[in-house]
Amino acid sequence: MSGHTVPADFSEHMLDLDEDEDLEVFTKNTSLPDGSPMPNSPSSMVNQYRLEDDDEGQEVANTKDIFVTVDHPESQVTAIETFILYRVVTRTTRSDFDSSEYEVRRRYQDFVWLRSKLEEKHPTLIVHPLPEKFVMKGMVERFNDDFIETRRRALHRFLNKISEHPILSYSQHFQVFLTAQDLAPHRKQGPGFLSRMGETVRAVANSVRGLKSRPEEFAVMQEYVDDFSNKMCCMDKVTQRIVKEQREYVDELKQYSPTYARWGELEEELTEPLKGMASCVVQCSKEAEEHIQHLSEVLVPALHEYVLCAETLKAVMRRRDNIQAEFEAKNEALLTRKAEQEALQEEVDVLADRMEQANNSLKGDWLRWQRSMKTDLRSAFISAAEKNVEYYEKCLAVWESFLVSQRADSSGGQEDVA
């Protein structure tokens, strides 16, 4: 699945964020194998499609047999705490699912549990990050509507990324997460806190010893990850700054219209053009606000997500390094210690296998991740550029119509609106 190239005209469709066309492509290319009707709640379809803009996703969508949505956040108040429950709806044709439709309620902590289980089982696969626990600056109330909506979208995206992953989507934990009415019993199973502690200690010990040498391809990968993380942080910062500056610009811009209106009232001959100016400013302000809204909803989250991805990548690299370190430590013991050769050899073999598996997993997933990143970010940038063009086009129309109305009034003008 990861080796396919995407036909050119396909990408045109994928990147067009016009709603109707999205839905059209969706129904055309992704009918279920058994002919049963598509998920038909419009919001879920739109939500899914808008956030599945990678070619991998489109490929998968052709043969996609599982669809997940996250919606309907609801506040839950108990004696001890208040939290948000999200509705998770799954529709699938997979045989390993007992039913074809599931609806469960999950809170943020449940997502955290799922992700940690996935990382545990597949330490060198790239598991998409979750939205952050809290946003540090600018947060007034943890549960304000914007925050909840942003989080909901990110959680939706998370589950979709998992469901598109060739390996992770078949995870037992993933299935349980999607289907179990009550997750609590499942959360208690599996390696406990203490054993995880042990692993961490070992990992720290190994990393202290240091790696003998990283294989070339992983050294290159590490360098890339560090640079990429750097760049994503910069992009994130720059974009947030742009949003801030634009907000301030719009605030000032709005001041124009009451002043022009006031002036218009003062005048006689000039009343009409002055009122026209006031109206133009009002319209342009509206367009600017829409533009800001779009940036906040599309580009900012996309970039932020990849800042988090970069952290994920770093963690994956560390875990791979640790696995290698463990093997090397054991291997050295095998070579230096004369006693227990047989037992040690066995352990070394296990660790060698483990290392090889880990390296291969990562190599395989790396390509998939890179392609996915390219598609996601390209789509976000294109969307931002399009919105900019749209913003300027709308403002252009506003001023051109003002100009036409003024020239129509003044005598003897031949209008040649370029």
Next chain:
Amino acid sequence: MADSVSSEEVAVISNTDITSTESENNIINTMVERGTALLRKLEINVAEAEKRTGKNTVNMQETYTVYLIEIRPAETEGGTPAAPDTLWRRYSEFELLRTYLLVTYPYIIIPPLPEKRAEFVWHKLSADNLDPDFVERRRVGLENFLLRVASHPVLSNDKIFFLFLTEEKGWRDAVLETGFQDKADSRLKSLSAMFRVKNPDKRFTALKQYSDELNNVISQLLRIRARVADRLYGVYKVHGNYGRVFSEWSAIEKEMGDGLQSAGHHMDTYAASIDDILEEEEHFADQLKEYLFYTDAVRSVCRKHELIQYELEMAAQDLAQKKQQKEELATGTVRIFSLKGMTSKLFGQESPEQKESRLAALEQSIQEGEETVKEKNTECQEFVRAAWDDIERFKEQKDKDLREALISYAIMQISMCKKGIQVWSNAKECFSKM
């Protein structure tokens, strides 16, 4: 610079890609075609600005700017334009000329000079008087001033103005010789007039109020503009950071590299484009400023009217008082307190001869008073008539100029939008190729 306009038609903007020089020329052309005798003879430019150093009045070294005025005969038939006569003037000389005009023609709304110091600046723009951009804008403003005066039906005929354009050396003496400084009303006089006029002409009262409100509204607009310019500058310049980050990021990517790199270039272009945009907008601000300063000139005319009206009222009041006194003296009743009356009460009646002489003096005074009132009345009526003529002319000019200014502004906005569309379409292309 301002070309001589051969056609009589009003200059009309017929395309949307107008440069600031063009739109400036449109207003100048509009002035020029209001053919005064002077402008039919001469073409006037303020062509250059130069820095000079010299000793000032307190014998200290100072640096100042001088402006080159070019005068050409306005021949339009075929032949090559003659070489211009030129002279250099500094800002303070323009100020002297204007003061002279203010005093000599108090019933005319005298065109304003460009600002002495940069005000309403947004922070990236220099507030330094020696900054080349400021000097350039001032050059344009001074040319504008000269053309306004030259196209005025009354002012264009003034001899001192003509000498200003033609006599570099002897001009200052000529102005001072007119003795205009003596005619200047003391500030105190005009201030007191404001508060004590009993029957101001309602039209002037309304005009003064309009002028004050216009002043307010334009000031407000200019303040807002400065703040908006600041913010917009910020928005564009931050995008320059994208250029840098894209460039660095493209170095580590294989497939995405080219797309990112070229998109980065467009971001740099976008960030750089704001400089020109705001430069053009500065021109719009200058047009507003001219009318902001015009409101001061309007207020001056209104105040002069009040002063004349006040003097008329004072003269009339004075006359009434004297008539009253005469009556009392004749009939012997004292209604108005007078020192003479009191002393006569205290020290006894005056003799019939004294009374006769006093009556005669009063009679004389009354006659003089009546002459004064008649004069003042005429003066007042003349002033009102002449002023109101000019006010009507001014109103027409203002409506036309400001409408043109708003149109220019719209054209600027359109140009800015087109640039934006271009850059972001290009960027989108690059992203698509990623």
